[in-house]
Amino acid sequence: MMFYALNVALILAGCFLFYKVLLQKETFFPLNRFVLLGCLALSFSLPLIPVPEQWSFRNADNATAIASIVESKQADELPISNTVSTTQSGAAANQTIYVAPVKKESFFKDISIFKGLVWGYWLGVAVFGLNFLFQLCLLLYRSYRSPSIEDGRYRIVELTGDQAPCSFGNHIFINPEKYDWDTYSQIILHEKIHIQQGHSYDILLAELALIFQWFNPFAWFYRKAIEDNLEFLTDNELLEHSDVEKTSYQMSLVKVSAPHFPISLTTNYNQSVLKKRLIMMNAKKSSLNSTWKYLCILPLLLVFISLLNEPVAYGKTTPKTANKPSQLTTIPTKGSWFATIKGSKVKIRFEGEEDKNSNSNNDFDLSEFKNLPQNTTGQFSLTREAGTVQFTGRFDGNVGMGEYNFNANESYVSFLNTEGIKTDKEKDMFVFFLINIKKDFVTMLKSQGYTQLSKNDLIPLAALKVSKEYISSLKAAGLNELSLQNLIPLKALDIDAAFVTDIKNSGYKDVTASKLISLKAQGITGEDIKTARIAKVESNQNANANANKNANANLNANLNANTKGPKGSKGSKGDKNSDDDALESLIAKKAMNITPEFIKSFRDAGYKFTDEDLLAIKALGITPAFCKKFDAVIPNLETENYVSLKALGFTPEEYNSYLKLGFKKLDIGDVMGAKSTGVTPAFITEMRKKGRNYSTIDKYISLKVLSID
Structure with a gap:
């Protein structure tokens, strides 16, 4: 969890710096709100996404790579995330054994200071979580204990004392005795805009993020950036009203701003942001040409994913194994056995004594067993270097069942310890027995230069029958x-x-x-x-x-x-x-299954795309027919245009619908900008009915982006 929290912290810091450097001074306040909330959500979700090893700056964890690779190789076996299957011909064994996944040892595993940091982190989460709940309860208490006035969907709660107005949910908190009527009306109108646009939810999300990122200073800056932008957005909306005069409104802000800050869960007036609000109200409106800055967030996030996320090596998987539940990582040393004899093989299922879900299916050579009890209860055993399994039970024909008990070989355990291989006798030796890991196998690996062996190396290597000859041939x-x-x-x-x-x-x-x-x-x-x-x-x-x-x-x-x-x-x-x-x-x-036939279909249609283009085209399902349709209405399109049009779901029919509106100059950039911002032909028609007749489509895009009716 700590590493996840640190990854979130780094992404959140990067997103804040991106906003601070490129977007903070832009007046696209609704778009800034979307970017801030989107980046906040992505900061917590992106670290959970595994990435293909070839796209990552890190090496794939071996256990994950093995899981996907071996699963593809043996589709009929149980999920390989916790299973290793070995197949041999002739008299050799075909075994399916449950083993623990290979996990990298943490450098901090036994360091007490790291454990202290973990406890400290969770203590901070608890403190800030309780503070959040306390503020929420206090707001609810004030909402229903103080005098209030119902104003449609809004509830105006009357405060006392020197407290700044604020809002939360559909509640507006204000001391009406402090302000003249004009100032009071502007405050109420301001807070109603906060409520209409659901700004309280933005603040709640930012506060929840702070609970888990309390140690991250950029999280506090990020929360402040969200709050500031909401105020800029509300001010901008309010000044669009014809009955609100800018100078008068700015003077009201100065009167309203109070040194006593309200609860942080609310949208509120305070002195700390007043100067910024006045500057933004008088700032020149941003040009649409500066919207390119918003696209820069995509490569930034991709860098974070490639740098921080867990890489995996993907193999070809089959639906047959995709949704099977994972198996147990250990096999009980006591329990019941069920066996079936088929030819020269005995398939034995070991089932745990307490947990019937703890089980393992294994194939053994019939020649390994002596005096199997037929039609009568008896005892027999199977001995290997790792230990001995004592069986009690009976066979009726080719089917048998009974109880088993495994005892580890103490000299074998001592040998492993001498070789520097740490094992748990109770949990690991039965697995070593079933895979039949021999002492000379360990000796062979060491002779090949692999001196730092662990049980997590030995189990899959032995199960896959990695031999000296195999290693030598590769070298x-x-x-x-x-x-x-x-x-x-x-x-x-x-x-x-x-x-x-x-x-x-x-x-x-x-x-x-x-x-x-x-x-x-x-x-x-x-x-x-x-x-x-x-x-x-x-x-x-x-x-x-x-x-x-x-x-x-x-x-x-x-x-x-x-x-x-x-x-x-x-x-x-x-x-x-x-x-x-x-x-x-x-x-x-x-x-991506980009075949020569797929490439030829575009070449035959007259298109010559690069490998990078083909990856995007295949991912989006673009066909030569799709390209031809657009070529018929929009000449001289570039490859990226086809990709953008497909990604936006734009059609030639939509392009013609814009032409019918009478625009004399209409290029691909215009229509893609209109599509991405929701400027539909219907929106343009509605704006024209309101008297907003423009000759270029970018004017309507400005209306939409700035939320002007």
Whole structure:
């Protein structure tokens, strides 16, 4: 929770600085309100979103990667998030064992100061939560204990003493004896606007955020920014009334502002924001040309997601396994067993003594058992290096049942401790027994240079039957930096030396284990990479030809273009960065199911889109037919125009409906701005009925953005 809270704090700080630097002085107050609330919600939700490993600045947690990779490999098994399945041919065993997911040890796990910080954080949450409830109760008490006047949907509560007016919900709190009639009327009108637009909910959300971000100074600044913008917005709305004169209203603000601040849950008058309000009321209205600033929040949030969020390695999953509940992470050492004999195999289900949901299905060789009791109750056992299982029960034909009890081998436990592998005898040894992790397996791994072993490494490695020959073959193929965490998904995906060689022969020389995992998970082969390279070369040749054609007047420019490649290219063939970029693009296209047929459909229609364009086009479901429809009514569209039009849900019919309104100058930017701000043909028609006849559509956009009727 602490790390989540810190991630939220960083995003909230970034959003506040973004608002402070770029948006605070803009007079698009309704839009600022939307941005502030949206960023507040995103600050708490974005850290919860996992991101693909190739889009993250961090390495994917190994447990998550294994879960998705092995799940795709063995769709018929139980969910791999807590399961490892091993399959062997012949006399070997086919086992499905429940194991704990691989979790990274926290550096702060045993540090008391960190535990103290956690307790301190939750103490702060409790204090601020109680303060919030106290303020809420106090408001409700004042609302119904003080004299009040009903004014339609509004309830005017009369205060006493030197307290500034404020509002909460549909309640307006004011001392009527302090103000003349004109000032009183303006205060009531001001607070009614707060109530009409639901500003109390904004303040409540900001206060709730403070409960969990009390330690973050930027959260306090953020709450103040929300409150200030609400006042700017209300002032702007009030001055639109024909019977409110600006100078008179500003003088009223000076009279009303009081040194005694009301409860923080309310929208209120106070001296601290008075100067800012007066400045904003007299500020020049922002130009629509400055709306580009609002788009900058998107790359900022993407950077935070890539930097802070937990990355995962996605494999191909099937609906069959997508919604199964997760299994238990440990297997009880005592309980009931149920068995079925099939040929040379015995499938045994172990079921916990107390919790019947604690169970495990495992296959054993029939030859491992001696004297199975047939048609009579008896005892038999199964011994492996990790310990012995004593069975009591009987078989009737090929079906048997009874009770079991596992006893760990003390010398085996001592061996693991000597090798520096910390285990829990009660929880781990039965898992080691079922997977049949032998001492020589541990010795083999250490001989390969893996000296820092843990149980969370051993269990999946042994379950996947990672052998000395397998490790050596990968190293011989050129994968010298093989960590234990990489070995698990490599083996789970059946990535062998032949696959490594195939990828290298395709021209991608500097291949790494993580790249191989991504390629295999997406089903990309060396042939796919070769095909992508050919397409890239053809694209560069076309770009070079265009560069030559457009630069006939300058021979040097032609030569330079032929040598360095087209503008925007990221390197020549063989350049590592170029290879990495091409591979990332290929992986992304494969993940999005961008097939050669999909690309050809656009080329046949006369469109030549870049890889980045194709990703956006595929994600939005844009087709050549969609592009052609817009080409018929709007000439000279760019790729990003098609993407924007689709994202906005804009249609050629809507474009024609704007033309019918008589606008002489109407480009794509105009209609997209109108669509995104809700300036529909119906809105324009309504405004014209009110006498607002403009020749350009941007005037109507201004009316909508500024909420002018």
